[in-house]
Amino acid sequence: MTTDIITANGRDTYTSIAVVGTGGYGELFLKALKQCGYFVKIRAVTRAPEATEAVKLERLKQLRALGIEVLEYADTTADGFSTVFAGIDTVVSAVGVAGLPSQIPMIDGAIAAGVKWFIPSEYGVAHYNSAWMPFKGPLAAKGEVLDYLVGAAKSKGLAYTAIYTGLALDYLDPHGIGLKLSKRRATLVGRGGTLATFTCAADVVQVLVSIVQRSSEMQNRIIRYAGSTNKMCDLIKVVTGGNCGKNVKIVCIDEARAKFCELARQQDMKAFQVYGRLLIEEGLAQINLRREPLDNGLFPDIKPESATDTLARLIKLADAGSEMFKGGQIIQRSHTTSSVTDGVGEICKQEPAPATATSKSRA
Numbered sequence: 001m002t003t004d005i006i007t008a009n010g011r012d013t014y015t016s017i018a019v020v021g022t023g024g025y026g027e028l029f030l031k032a033l034k035q036c037g038y039f040v041k042i043r044a045v046t047r048a049p050e051a052t053e054a055v056k057l058e059r060l061k062q063l064r065a066l067g068i069e070v071l072e073y074a075d076t077t078a079d080g081f082s083t084v085f086a087g088i089d090t091v092v093s094a095v096g097v098a099g100l101p102s103q104i105p106m107i108d109g110a111i112a113a114g115v116k117w118f119i120p121s122e123y124g125v126a127h128y129n130s131a132w133m134p135f136k137g138p139l140a141a142k143g144e145v146l147d148y149l150v151g152a153a154k155s156k157g158l159a160y161t162a163i164y165t166g167l168a169l170d171y172l173d174p175h176g177i178g179l180k181l182s183k184r185r186a187t188l189v190g191r192g193g194t195l196a197t198f199t200c201a202a203d204v205v206q207v208l209v210s211i212v213q214r215s216s217e218m219q220n221r222i223i224r225y226a227g228s229t230n231k232m233c234d235l236i237k238v239v240t241g242g243n244c245g246k247n248v249k250i251v252c253i254d255e256a257r258a259k260f261c262e263l264a265r266q267q268d269m270k271a272f273q274v275y276g277r278l279l280i281e282e283g284l285a286q287i288n289l290r291r292e293p294l295d296n297g298l299f300p301d302i303k304p305e306s307a308t309d310t311l312a313r314l315i316k317l318a319d320a321g322s323e324m325f326k327g328g329q330i331i332q333r334s335h336t337t338s339s340v341t342d343g344v345g346e347i348c349k350q351e352p353a354p355a356t357a358t359s360k361s362r363a
Helices: 025-036 054-065 078-084 097-113 140-156 201-211 232-240 253-265 270-281 307-319 323-328 335-339
Strands: 005-008 011-014 016-020 041-047 069-073 090-093 117-119 159-164 185-189 195-198 221-224 228-231 248-251
Touching: 016 025, 025 041, 025 054, 025 201, 041 054, 054 069, 069 078, 078 097, 090 097, 097 117, 097 140, 140 159, 159 201, 185 232, 185 270, 228 232, 228 307, 232 307, 248 253, 253 270
Parallel strands: 016 041, 016 090, 041 069, 090 117, 117 159, 159 221, 185 248
Antiparallel strands: 005 011, 195 228
16 A cells, blocks of 8 residues: 655655544544544544434544545454554554453454554553462453554554553542542542542543654654653642541551452452552553653653642532533443453452562553
């Protein structure tokens, strides 16, 4: 296929782009890409919705109204993805946790279609292995996909970029990591003294949109961007107004690990909440835990919102009874995320082993 490359402001890029997934970040990416006015062709690639999925059907209608091409797929094989990627230079994956394994045939389909650049669904924590968990963690599929993609880059010429931005408090429900904004209460696993990376959703979108306009500079690398780096104990002070006595429930680490395994065996969504709190306490939510350099300097025009400022903003919304907080979700999520516990029970067939002194890194 012919790849059109243009130059603007000293930066070269591809002019056709597809985003896989239209819920959550997918929708935000698509609207921002359209607004930036840089791309000749913008395509939304999404699982074919059921007739009963009124919210998704309306979302796709709105995307089409913006002039975004929408292609639906039911075939999740390489051949199926090759069809929906025809004529596309860059593919951005924004699939949810349940869709992460589908990125393997997605990558193969991209190669078959002549795609030049693939950005996997990351936009979160880096791939550090837990010191205590003797089995694959819930997000292990991300590491497996990236390994496969890097191999494809070397053997098939498909460029890649992985983007680590830490946790987005206005994308994931803060309650999931123990911050109960409307009640001004918190649940803390451990002591809350380890560092974690936070980047608000709007800044994640800005990072992605900037990256895809700078192909030669951004390809075949990992980008680490941090809105701010904070300790959980500091965030809890913001939520409780400094009243960290009776308003904070402390859970010991061993108790949290046992609870995680119990919930995971039951395929209970709450397993991910406990997992997230353990991840933070172990320090694995800091995207440069091994002192890898941050890439904030590549994005001088972005003025990031700190985690404390994000929390202050969300607390105001909670106090006002905003619709954003009904049902405990900040952003409308894709239908596919309703099954994010698929396979979680399989990873918990063994009891946790005693914690070791160090954690291994896959990043």
